[in-house]
Amino acid sequence: xxxxxxxxxxxxxxxxxxxxxxxxxxxxxxxxxxxxxxxxxxxxxxxxxxxxxxxxxxxxxxxxxxxxxxxxxxxxxxxxxxxxxxxxxxxxxxxxxxxxxxxxxxxxxxxxxxxxxxxxxxxxxxxxxxxxxxxxxxxxxxxxxxxxxxxxxxxxxxxxxxxxxxxxxxxxxxxxxxxxxxxxxxxxxxxxxxxxxxxxxxxxxxxxxxxxxxxxxxxxxxxxxxxxxxxxxxxxxxxxxxxxxxxxxxxxxxxxxxxxxxxxxxxxxxxxxxxxxxxxxxxxxxxxxxxxxxxxxxxxxxxxxxxxxxxxxxxxxxxxxxxxxxxxxxxxxxxxxxxxxxxxxxxxxxxxxxxxxxxxxxxxxxxxxxxxxxxxxxxxxxxxxxxxxxxxxxxxxxxxxxxxxxxxxxxxxxxxxxxxxxxxxxxxxxxxxxxxxxxxxxxxxxxxxxxxxxxxxxxxxxxxxxxxxxxxxxxxxxxxxxxxxxxxxxxxxxxxxxxxxxxxxxxxxxxxxxxxxxxxxxxxxxxxxxxxxxxxxxxxxxxxxxxxxxxxxxxxxxxxxxxxxxxxxxxxxxxxxxxxxxxxxxxxxxxxxxxxxxxxxxxxxxxxxxxxxxxxxxxxxxxxxxxxxxxxxxxxxxxxxxxxxxxxxxxxxxxxxxxxxxxxxxxxxxxxxxxxxxxxxxxxxxxxxxxxxxxxxxxxxxxxxxxxxxxxxxxxxxxxxxxxxxxxxxxxxxxxxxxxxxxxxxxxxxxxxxxxxxxxx
Amino acid sequence: xxxxxxxxxxxxxxxxxxxxxxxxxxxxxxxxxxxxxxxxxxxxxxxxxxxxxxxxxxxxxxxxxxxxxxxxxxxxxxxxxxxxxxxxxxxxxxxxxxxxxxxxxxxxxxxxxxxxxxxxxxxxxxxxxxxxxxxxxxxxxxxxxxxxxxxxxxxxxxxxxxxxxxxx
Numbered sequence: 001x002x003x004x005x006x007x008x009x010x011x012x013x014x015x016x017x018x019x020x021x022x023x024x025x026x027x028x029x030x031x032x033x034x035x036x037x038x039x040x041x042x043x044x045x046x047x048x049x050x051x052x053x054x055x056x057x058x059x060x061x062x063x064x065x066x067x068x069x070x071x072x073x074x075x076x077x078x079x080x081x082x083x084x085x086x087x088x089x090x091x092x093x094x095x096x097x098x099x100x101x102x103x104x105x106x107x108x109x110x111x112x113x114x115x116x117x118x119x120x121x122x123x124x125x126x127x128x129x130x131x132x133x134x135x136x137x138x139x140x141x142x143x144x145x146x147x148x149x150x151x152x153x154x155x156x157x158x159x160x161x162x163x164x165x166x167x168x169x170x171x172x173x174x175x176x177x178x179x180x181x182x183x184x185x186x187x188x189x190x191x192x193x194x195x196x197x198x199x200x201x202x203x204x205x206x207x208x209x210x211x212x213x214x215x216x217x218x219x220x221x222x223x224x225x226x227x228x229x230x231x232x233x234x235x236x237x238x239x240x241x242x243x244x245x246x247x248x249x250x251x252x253x254x255x256x257x258x259x260x261x262x263x264x265x266x267x268x269x270x271x272x273x274x275x276x277x278x279x280x281x282x283x284x285x286x287x288x289x290x291x292x293x294x295x296x297x298x299x300x301x302x303x304x305x306x307x308x309x310x311x312x313x314x315x316x317x318x319x320x321x322x323x324x325x326x327x328x329x330x331x332x333x334x335x336x337x338x339x340x341x342x343x344x345x346x347x348x349x350x351x352x353x354x355x356x357x358x359x360x361x362x363x364x365x366x367x368x369x370x371x372x373x374x375x376x377x378x379x380x381x382x383x384x385x386x387x388x389x390x391x392x393x394x395x396x397x398x399x400x401x402x403x404x405x406x407x408x409x410x411x412x413x414x415x416x417x418x419x420x421x422x423x424x425x426x427x428x429x430x431x432x433x434x435x436x437x438x439x440x441x442x443x444x445x446x447x448x449x450x451x452x453x454x455x456x457x458x459x460x461x462x463x464x465x466x467x468x469x470x471x472x473x474x475x476x477x478x479x480x481x482x483x484x485x486x487x488x489x490x491x492x493x494x495x496x497x498x499x500x501x502x503x504x505x506x507x508x509x510x511x512x513x514x515x516x517x518x519x520x521x522x523x524x525x526x527x528x529x530x531x532x533x534x535x536x537x538x539x540x541x542x543x544x545x546x547x548x549x550x551x552x553x554x555x556x557x558x559x560x561x562x563x564x565x566x567x568x569x570x571x572x573x574x575x576x577x578x579x580x581x582x583x584x585x586x587x588x589x590x591x592x593x594x595x596x597x598x599x600x601x602x603x604x605x606x607x608x609x610x611x612x613x614x615x616x617x618x619x620x621x622x623x624x625x626x627x628x629x630x631x632x633x634x635x636x637x638x639x640x641x642x643x644x645x646x647x648x649x650x651x652x653x654x655x656x657x658x659x660x661x662x663x664x665x666x667x668x669x670x671x672x673x674x675x676x677x678x679x680x681x682x683x684x685x686x687x688x689x690x691x692x693x694x695x696x697x698x699x700x701x702x703x704x705x706x707x708x709x710x711x712x713x714x715x716x717x718x719x720x721x722x723x724x725x726x727x728x729x730x731x732x733x734x735x736x737x738x739x740x741x742x743x744x745x746x747x748x749x750x751x752x753x754x755x756x757x758x759x760x761x
Numbered sequence: 762x763x764x765x766x767x768x769x770x771x772x773x774x775x776x777x778x779x780x781x782x783x784x785x786x787x788x789x790x791x792x793x794x795x796x797x798x799x800x801x802x803x804x805x806x807x808x809x810x811x812x813x814x815x816x817x818x819x820x821x822x823x824x825x826x827x828x829x830x831x832x833x834x835x836x837x838x839x840x841x842x843x844x845x846x847x848x849x850x851x852x853x854x855x856x857x858x859x860x861x862x863x864x865x866x867x868x869x870x871x872x873x874x875x876x877x878x879x880x881x882x883x884x885x886x887x888x889x890x891x892x893x894x895x896x897x898x899x900x901x902x903x904x905x906x907x908x909x910x911x912x913x914x915x916x917x918x919x920x921x922x923x924x925x926x927x928x929x
Contacts, residue, residue: 417827419810419868482867493790497902498913514788739909750794751864752803755873759862 035681036706039574042506042582043559049227054563055550062555064089065222065247072254072312073329075211078202081187084219085152087247088180092225095173099180100225100233104217105188106164107236108142108198113163114237115139117510140191144220147185157182164236166220184220199398200405205332205354208305212330212354214393214405217242221324224444226555234446240509241445241452244323246553250316255329257311258304260296262335262352262389263327264402265319273315285337286348292338292366298355304331319401321384321553323442326400328352328391336362340370343382347373353392360410360424365390367471368428375463376436379541380548388435390428397427399434406431422482425467425474430460441551448558449509450581454523455561461486461524488734491517491525495586496736502584506558525734526580533683533732534702535571543568575681575702585679587733590740591686591725592675592711596637596668597629598647604634625650629671644669666717672725673713675740681705684712687729690720697729787812787896791847791889795907795927800881804858804874806843808891813870816842816895827865839863843874846891851882881927888922 046052048059066087073080090096107114149157149168159168174180190213193201200216224232224243232243249265267273270282278295285293309331319325332354340347351365369390377383389403396405408424410416436459438445438452445452461483467474468481475481484490494517495502503512505523512518531540546568547561562577579585603611603618603626611618625648628634639647645655645665655662674684684700704712716722725743728735739747749757791806814826817838829835840860849856858876865871892899901916905925914923 411825417825419827423868484867493902496904496911496913498915501915737911750792750803750805751871752792752794752805752873755864756861756875 034706035579035709036572036575036703039562039578039582042578043562044228044557046559046563047227050557050560052563053567054547054560054565055567056554056560059093060554061091061093061227063091063222063225063245065245066249067219067247067325068250069219069325070252070254071218073213073215073256075256075259078190078211079187080190080215080218082219083183083185085181085183086222088174088182088222090174090176090178090180092227093176095175096170096225097173098170099168099174100223100231101166101168101184101220102217102223102233102236102242103144103146103161103164103166103220104236104242106143106161107238108140108191108196110139110141110143112143114235117237140196141189142191144186144188146220147187150183152181152183162235165223165233186220188218190215193396194394197395199396200326203394205356208332209308210305210330210332212328212332212393214326214328214391214396214398216324216326216398216400219325224555228555228557229444229447232444232446236446237510239515240447240449242324243444243446243555244442246321246323246442249319249322249325251318251325251327252314252316253327253329254312254314256309256331257313258307258309258331259313259329260301260331260333260335260352261315261327261329262333262350262391262403263315263317264322264325264400265317266386268316268318269314273313282337286339286346288337289339289341292336292349292351294334294336296333296335298334298358298362301332301334302355307331319385322401323439324400326403328389328393328403328405330354334358334362336366338366338370340373342373342377345382345384345386347383347385348387349373350387350389351392352389356409357392358410359414360408360416360421361392364421364425364474365392365406365428367474368425368467369432371467371470372429372432372463375466376433376459379459379462380436380441380545381552383435384440384552385435388432390432397431399431399439401435401439404428404431404434418477418482421474426460426464426484429463429467430456433460433463436548440553441548442553442555443551444555444557445509447508448506449512449515449519450505450523451556451558451561453519454505454527457485457520457524458527461528485521485524486528488525488529489731491521491734492736494522495584495734499584504584505581523581526576529733530565530573530576533685534573534576535565535569539569539571540565579680583679586736587680587682588678588735588737588740589674589676589682589684589727589733590737591672591727591743592740593671593673594722594725594743595629595631595671595673596722597627597671598640598644598669599625599651600628600634600639600647601625601650602634604628604632606632623650640667643667667719668717668721670716670718670722671713672716672743673711674727675711676705676709677740678736681709682733685728685730685732687726688716688718688722689724689726690718691723692720694720787892787899788902789891789899790902790904791891792904792906793887793925795905795925797881797908797929800878802849802858802876802878804847804876806847806872806874806891807869808872810865810868810870812892812895813839813842816892826870836860836862839872843872846889846893847874848888849876849885850888851885856885883928884924884926886922886924889916890921893918893921 048057051057067084069082069084071080071082088099106112149159151157157168159166191198191201192204194203200214202211202213204211222245224245255261271279274282281293281295285295333352334355336351338349340349349366349369351361353361353365369388373383373388385402387402391403391405393405394409395407397407398405406424406427408420408427433456434452437455443451464481464483501513503518505518509515509519531537543565547564550564551560566573607626628647643662644667645652645662681702683702684704686698688696727741735741789806789808791804794803796803810827818824820838824830826835843860856876858874861873861875863870863872889901889903891901897918903914903916903923905912908929916923
């Protein structure tokens with residue numbers, strides 16, 4: 001090749017001198033703003049609890065909290081009474097003089113500050129019923145009534161309630177390794193969750209006078225004490241969900257005798273609480289691997305709607321190593337169970353629903369549960385609990401260990417639309433999927449909503465797609481399951497929106513504008529892009545599984561996730577985490593210019609100008625050729641009709657002398673300039689199309705941008721004429737602006753134009 | 762932060778609960794592109810089917826969308842609704858637009874409207890009150906595209922209007 005270095009070096013010297021002379025001011029320095037710098041400024045330092053590799057450290061600890069509870073439902077008055085005995089094991093290295101408990105129900109107290117957490121404006125228009133609830137209705141009298149707090153011997157313990165948190169002061173600090181037993185008696189009014197949109201409560205069925213209860217956050221629960229937050233006693237304001245410790249539960253729940261119940265944990269006394277026939281079916285269902293078996297049929301559930309039994313029955317449950325407990329109970333419930341083999345374990349997939357859920361629920365609920373257990377187990381770890389229950393509750397989508405509430409109700413005439421059906425299947429997959437994140441991989445939801453919602457929505461997407469494959473009859477009319485979240489293109493409207501109303505993913509759930517796209521869709525999409533486009537499936541799946549298994553039954557932080565994904569893959573991702581999780585930057589990468597060029601023995605005007613500028617005489621220079629591109633006055637496409645060498649005798653002679661055959665020289669030379677108006681760096685995916693109809697796909701590594709954040713050039717040489725360049729041809733990077741994605745510029749017809757064309761024809 | 766005001770309403774615990782992974786915020790998106798050569802606005806509005814279905818049921822109780830129980834009726838109700846909820850004006854003069862039709866995309870209905878100017882004003886005022894009477898926390902996003910430039914606006918009960926400049 002021809003050596004330009006001599007000229008280049010002198011040019012550099014001249015340019016630097018000029019720069020110095022021209023600059024009137026002292027240059028101002030700057031800190032490292034490179035998009036590829038490591039995240040030391042954002043990450044918590046690794047330590048003995050959370051290692052630099054993203055794994056639990058040698059001194060990692062977590063507290064154990066075991067509960068024994070007796071709970072009783074007053075169905076008529078909608079009240080719940082309970083007495084709990086808590087065994088607290090202090091595995092921390094610290095002495096604890098007091099314990100903090102969460103009183104989530106207090107968010108429904110008449111004077112709860114959470115009711116006033118948002119600003120309000122008087123509505124321009126209002127429906128009459130909204131007017132009544134706004135201006136006339138007495139607020140609901142919710143919240144815990146704490147009867148007493150006692151030690152194991154029945155001595156009163158002092159406590160102090162601050163909004164949704166209760167501090168119990170201990171006579172002596174619990175020393176490291178110490179165990180403390182205490183008791184609490186409480187009751188509260190159960191809210192109507194349909195009217196007030198709670199995560200738990202009852203739905204009232206006017207037609208038959210029954211209630212269906214989905215009960216959770218129903219007992220004072222210990223806050224997490226760990227090395228990251230100390231006591232995680234950030235108040236419950238409504239959006240940030242829960243941070244909870246693992247423990248064993250023994251819970252006895254007393255309800256009217258005609259009720260059917262499901263709950264976290266194994267039912268200990270099925271023979272006592274079920275009729276003879278129900279019990280036989282219950283037993284038989286344990287062996288039904290191919291389809292669900294009904295324990296209570298719709299006909300039987302309908303018959304019970306008017307019975308209103310005055311007798312009471314106590315259902316007894318035990319659960320090992322769970323972070324919470326929830327239950328659902330009503331005389332309206334239809335009940336079905338199916339056995340699923342997950343690894344070496346048998347898991348029961350269970351559905352519980354009132355007749356109002358049919359014909360949708362009998363068809364799809366248990367199928368969705370089964371698929372969730374299978375797909376999530378494949379991507380994380382084998383589901384370790386004995387069952388997973390999907391309960392139908394109007395408008396609900398909420399998760400607890402082994403049990404969750406889900407919406408999806410047909411019209412009164414039994415008809416339902418595709419969106420009701422897919423909405424229902426998706427919410428079941430999502431909420432059952434929450435068993436993995438955060439019920440088992442137990443991140444702090446109060447602080448980081450995305451850690452469970454984002455990861456769960458990501459695996460939900462994978463599961464929905466597999467559901468479509470295993471149940472083609474369910475997606476009739478669609479090529480694949482119509483997932484609403486996960487596909488890169490679906491996040492574009494959110495990310496392209498007004499920056500004033502977008503927060504980084506790494507924000508507390510209370511402080512984001514739109515929790516749905518922020519904590520669910522964007523992180524799920526980011527992970528999908530990471531898997532498909534950045535890391536590749538094999539590297540991603542291994543790293544993701546490593547994270548899930550490392551933090552199974554533990555409390556991970558965001559850094560543990562970020563670090564593990566790199567640790568297990570040898571792919572530096574700090575640029576990705578920084579851009580997608582710590583900023584609100586967007587992807588916008590395009591192709592700016594494509595210039596054909598060749599080399600000539602004589603300089604064009606531009607080259608002459610440059611030589612003159614630096615006071616060089618053409619004769620003083622060693623032999624060299626000059627680039628002539630499409631912008632040059634000398635550019636003549638006919639010169640290189642057959643071969644790029646035709647523009648230069650010098651090159652031809654040189655190659656001949658060196659014995660290099662002319663056919664080894666490509667026919668066409670192009671300089672392609674890519675631009676990056678968006679703040680996010682991403683691998684550059686380009687499709688080059690040639691005159692002969694062939695296409696070539698190149699993925700340039702993201703590192704291409706490390707020294708050129710705004711634009712970067714690439715040289716393409718080919719024997720075929722380049723006719724088009726397309727950036728991100730399969731729309732896999734969530735590029736918010738496709739107008740600059742092709743050369744020659746062609747704007748894809750908008751939906752509007754396509755529609756107008758369609759109705760014209 | 763004061764712009765957050767509209768996000769939630771004062772009564773009940775609405776907004777306290779964010780458990781659903783499905784659409785749990787009330788939002789519509791309207792994309793408006795000004796085509797200089799044809800002197801027209803191309804308007805594409807996206808609404809959640811559930812929301813607009815609820816809205817149209819105030820006209821007819823048992824109306825169903827996607828699939829439509831009565832497609833002709835649904836289109837005429839949508840046309841009427843858009844004529845009320847979207848208003849384009851300049852110096853007090855209101856412009857009429859044509860409802861071209863709609864398409865369903867999963868749980869979203871995409872409606873197409875076209876406004877043909879005779880003379881293009883320097884700027885127009887858009888008032889977007891889509892679904893305001895249904896949901897007090899409704900947010901309407903407007904993307905305005907003109908000469909390759911894109912601007913985004915967030916409209917709500919307190920700020921239902923925005924001015925769009927049609928001069929280069």
